[in-house]
Amino acid sequence: MLLLVLPAALVLSGCVATPQPGITNSNAPSQRLSSPASPGAPTTSAPLETTQASNKAPVYWIGRSNNNMFLYREFRDVPDQDNPVTRALRVMMSEKPLDPDFFTPWQNPKKLATSISGKNVITVDLSDDAFNSNVDAAMAERAIQQLVYTATAAGASAGLIDSGQQIQVVVLVDGHTDYVAFNHVRLGSPTSRSSGMVAPVWIIDPQEGTSMEEGAVKVSGRSTVPGGKLRWEILRVDGSVKTTYLNGNTPASADAGQSGLFSLSVKLGPGNYEVKVSQLQDGNPSQDLNVDTRGFTVK
Known part of the structure; x- marks a missing residue:
């Protein structure tokens, strides 16, 4: 049963494309x-x-x-x-x-x-x-x-x-x-979400350009390595100049229902900020791997 109906009947057996290499x-x-x-x-x-x-x-x-x-x-x-x-x-x-x-x-x-x-x-x-x-x-x-x-x-x-x-x-x-x-x-074949497509590190909140009240600011996201270590950094942004304000490490959840999720809370005063989160690679803790960033403002 169609929940949402297309405005016209679909011709499902139309154009047959000529085979081409690399398709x-x-x-x-x-x-x-x-x-x-x-x-x-x-x-x-x-x-x-x-x-x-x-x-x-x-x-x-x-x-x-x-x-x-x-x-x-x-x-x-x-x-x-x-x-x-x-x-x-x-x-x-x-x-x-x-x-x-x-x-x-x-x-x-x-x-x-x-x-x-x-x-x-x-x-x-x-x-x-x-x-x-x-x-x-x-x-x-x-x-x-x-x-x-x-x-x-x-x-x-x-x-x-x-x-x-x-x-x-x-x-x-x-x-x-x-x-x-x-x-x-x-196109034309039923297609599912393909593995390997989502970002290795993904900041969910705050979104880019978000404005929020000063005080406790929550940062949350997802990593593709459940239980893996993540490095986070809060930078103050003044024009084109970015300086480290706070930083630390946090684990991604290994629980089945929260697999890969991470969150942290930091206290921030008014200003422009950027949060940066990356995975920590075993044997090379100084390297930021799979970095994701978000810019936001605290009022």
């Missing part, structure tokens, strides 16, 4: 996505988002960590029109990330519609102008996973899908399967 299917990305290049890189997908009452939409972006690229999530304000999945995807394709370290290769499509079946399959139908970016094969695969993560996150956080089941996404272009996205990835 992967969306449900079977190349080996480079499942063979992380750096220690501590993720080997599983991020846990599916839980239902929330907030009107903010979870949106994934692409960002660089060490010599690899991963997905990072922001919660964004969205308009009331359209359904939650369409709203989140529209932000992903038409707006800029809050964090200047992130980016998206997607373009704002003229047509974008989504539906959800009773079997936990999200169908996304969009026009081909969404792919008007010149990217290589690795970036194309990450862009498709960016869409899959965002669509499934939006559906789960809005309570539209059963988070206890596997969630898949089918991408159609003008109602047809077999479109080759960015000239590298063939």
